[in-house]
Amino acid sequence: MSTHRSVFRDETKLDINYVPYKLPHREAELRLLMEFFSFALQSPEKMAQRVMITGDVGTGKTALSQRFGANITSEANKHGISLRYVHVNCRECHGSLFLILQHVVSIFHPNFPKRGYSAEEILTSFMQILDEQNSHVILALDEFESLIDREGSEAVYKLTRLQEARQNKPQRLSLICVVRNLKSIDQLDTSTRSTLQSNIINLEKYSKQQLADVLNDRVSLAFKPLTVPEGTLNLIAEIAISESGNARFGIELLWRAGKYADAEDLDTVPPECVRKAVSSIIPAMRKSDLAPFSLHEKLFLLGIARTLKKNEKAYVTFTEAERSYAVVCEEFETTPKSHTQLWKYLRSLSALGIVRSESGTGASRGRSTGICLPRIPADELEKELKTLLEKQET
Amino acid sequence: MKNMNVEDVFSSRLRMKILRILVQVGELNGSEIARRLNVNYITTSKHLKALEDESVLVHKVFGRIRLYRLNERSPKAKAVQALIETWEHANKQ
Numbered sequence: 001m002s003t004h005r006s007v008f009r010d011e012t013k014l015d016i017n018y019v020p021y022k023l024p025h026r027e028a029e030l031r032l033l034m035e036f037f038s039f040a041l042q043s044p045e046k047m048a049q050r051v052m053i054t055g056d057v058g059t060g061k062t063a064l065s066q067r068f069g070a071n072i073t074s075e076a077n078k079h080g081i082s083l084r085y086v087h088v089n090c091r092e093c094h095g096s097l098f099l100i101l102q103h104v105v106s107i108f109h110p111n112f113p114k115r116g117y118s119a120e121e122i123l124t125s126f127m128q129i130l131d132e133q134n135s136h137v138i139l140a141l142d143e144f145e146s147l148i149d150r151e152g153s154e155a156v157y158k159l160t161r162l163q164e165a166r167q168n169k170p171q172r173l174s175l176i177c178v179v180r181n182l183k184s185i186d187q188l189d190t191s192t193r194s195t196l197q198s199n200i201i202n203l204e205k206y207s208k209q210q211l212a213d214v215l216n217d218r219v220s221l222a223f224k225p226l227t228v229p230e231g232t233l234n235l236i237a238e239i240a241i242s243e244s245g246n247a248r249f250g251i252e253l254l255w256r257a258g259k260y261a262d263a264e265d266l267d268t269v270p271p272e273c274v275r276k277a278v279s280s281i282i283p284a285m286r287k288s289d290l291a292p293f294s295l296h297e298k299l300f301l302l303g304i305a306r307t308l309k310k311n312e313k314a315y316v317t318f319t320e321a322e323r324s325y326a327v328v329c330e331e332f333e334t335t336p337k338s339h340t341q342l343w344k345y346l347r348s349l350s351a352l353g354i355v356r357s358e359s360g361t362g363a364s365r366g367r368s369t370g371i372c373l374p375r376i377p378a379d380e381l382e383k384e385l386k387t388l389l390e391k392q393e394t
Numbered sequence: 395m396k397n398m399n400v401e402d403v404f405s406s407r408l409r410m411k412i413l414r415i416l417v418q419v420g421e422l423n424g425s426e427i428a429r430r431l432n433v434n435y436i437t438t439s440k441h442l443k444a445l446e447d448e449s450v451l452v453h454k455v456f457g458r459i460r461l462y463r464l465n466e467r468s469p470k471a472k473a474v475q476a477l478i479e480t481w482e483h484a485n486k487q
Contacts, residue, residue: 113423113459125456 006224007261007269013222014255016248019066020221024213026060029053029201033068036199037138037174040072041079044136045170050160050196052144052177052185055203058246060214061178062087064203065140068176072138082135091143095150097158101126104139123158130172140176145184153192160195205245212237214247215254223258228269231314232257235271238314238356239278239374253277271314275377289354290388296329296337298392300345302385303328304355304371308378315370318346318357332389346371398448408433409441413464416451417478421463450474 012018023030039047053061069085076083086104093099098119105112105122108129112122130137139159141147147155163171177196179185185193206214215236219228236257240250256277261269290298303324307316316324322342329336337345346369349355357371373381403409411431416422422430428438442462445451452465464471 109421109461111419111422111426112456112461113426116425117458121457121459125459128456 005262005265005267007227007258007266008222009224010222011255011258014218014251014258016252019063019070020217021067022217023060023063023067024217025206025210026064026203029064029203030068030071032201033064033176034072037068037072040083040136040138040174041075041081044076044081044083045172048163048171049138049174049199050177051175051199051201052179052182052196053201053203054179054182056180056205056244056246058240058244058248058250059203059205060247061180061203062142064201065142065176065178069138069140076136082133083138084135085138085140087140087142089142090146093146095146095148097147097151097155098122100141100147104137105129108133119155120158123162127162127166127172131169134170136172136174138174138176140178142178144177144179145181148184148187152187153189156188156196157192160192206241206247207245208237208241211240211245211247211250215240215250218251218254222254223269227261227267228254228258229271232269232271232274235274235314235372235374238358238372239274242356242374256280270312271372272309272312272377272379274314275373275375276380278375279377279380289352290384295332295334295389295392296341297345297349298385298389299328299332299334300325300337300342301349301354302382302389305373305378305382305385308373309382315372318342318369318371321346321371398444403445403448403450406441408437409445412438412441412445413450413474414478414482416462416464417475421454421461423459423461427462 013020033051036049036051039049053065055061066085066087069087073083073085084107086107088100088103090100093103101119101122102112102114105126108126112125129135159173159175162173163169182200182202185196188196212233215233219233236250236253239253240246243249253274257269257273260273260276264273266273290301293301300321303326304316304321306328307320307324311320322339325342326336346355346357350357353375354373355371356374357369359369408431412427415427415430424438424442425435427442428435431438442451442453446453446462448470449465449468450471451462453460453462464475466472
């Protein structure tokens with residue numbers, strides 16, 4: 001009987017749709033959102049709110065909104081208030097107000113007809129449903145720019161000024177607009193824009209340490225204890241930082257690296273699995289990218305690849321790389337270049353994105369420079385360089 | 395208004411189909427029911443009205459849209475639902 005081992009405890013915790021209970025480094029924003037909507041727990045019929053959440057890709061906008069949605073609806077239930085949080089991705093609805101509202105209404109009436117009426121009619125029906133059920137909705141419009149791009153001010157105006165046509169009736173609909181860049185609302189007319197701009201929560205990009213905390217949190221949920229070494233985690237954080245600090249990318253990389261570890265039946269997830277995972281996501285380096293390098297650049301790179309492969313770490317120090325390069329030079333019967341020349345090689349290889357170097361990376365104590373391979377498995381790089389170097393010799 | 399006899403309700407293939415559809419999906423608008431029955435809207439409306447008169451169905455109006463469903467307060471609707479569900483379940487075994 002085969003006993004399949006896995007480094008995962010629960011890989012669903014790395015799924016893009018999983019909303020964690022804890023949002024590291026977003027606690028203040030979550031509290032602020034709860035403050036903005038505190039009325040919904042006391043007298044939801046007297047007020048409606050509009051909040052914008054902005055931030056780059058992978059800064060946690062969607063997770064923040066969804067965690068808030070789950071928290072506030074659970075609080076509202078305790079208070080006996082019928083409050084629903086509905087999250088719609090405007091892009092998935094092709095930026096169409098009709099499709100967005102159709103999706104929202106289908107939550108209340110799954111077989112609501114899909115055609116034969118206008119967006120205004122469905123909005124009226126939606127309000128009727130909420131009035132009949134004495135319910136309130138916080139509608140989160142993710143990728144809000146899609147709606148603006150397709151429908152312009154008119155659609156946003158309809159949503160934000162809904163209550164003006166419902167005089168003396170209870171307020172039912174609040175909005176959270178999730179947008180990457182505030183500039184995208186510039187194309188709205190002044191009055192529509194003014195209804196949106198009062199409450200803005202801007203999510204700053206994660207720093208490397210913050211990304212490492214986010215990843216660490218997911219590791220504890222998704223992986224078995226002690227299966228993801230610190231070096232692996234730091235390498236993922238490093239790569240995610242280079243991809244604009246995208247936490248979502250980092251989490252996906254973590255999952256993929258775990259899958260590679262499982263496929264190789266390993267007990268832990270070494271940095272090499274991360275490099276394999278990256279090369280499967282980002283187009284790996286082509287052979288032609290390596291060919292133009294000088295003999296000694298290739299030898300230096302080979303030294304780095306071999307050291308990384310041998311010690312199964314995420315980083316090698318410059319000293320380790322230099323030593324390994326000296327051995328490689330002996331193998332290829334050539335005199336090693338000077339220390340200063342190797343620094344120049346490192347700079348040019350870093351500029352091309354083939355290696356990444358950083359001082360004080362945890363490769364060792366002190367201020368030594370750590371060198372990592374962010375995009376290509378060390379094993380693959382070694383094979384590629386050996387082929388090229390052998391050709392060069394003949 | 396005179397109530398229909400059970401055989402008058404059950405003898406209509408279309409009425410039984412309407413009931414079966416609504417037991418399966420919960421609620422539906424008239425046009426969609428007509429489309430699923432593959433008959434015209436007028437014929438469908440006639441049967442829907444007959445079932446509503448019998449209190450087996452009720453509808454909710456949203457502007458121009460009418461959503462029909464079984465009348466959960468009607469003992470007849472409950473009996474029809476139990477019959478159809480039992481029948482479908484037995485057919486699957």
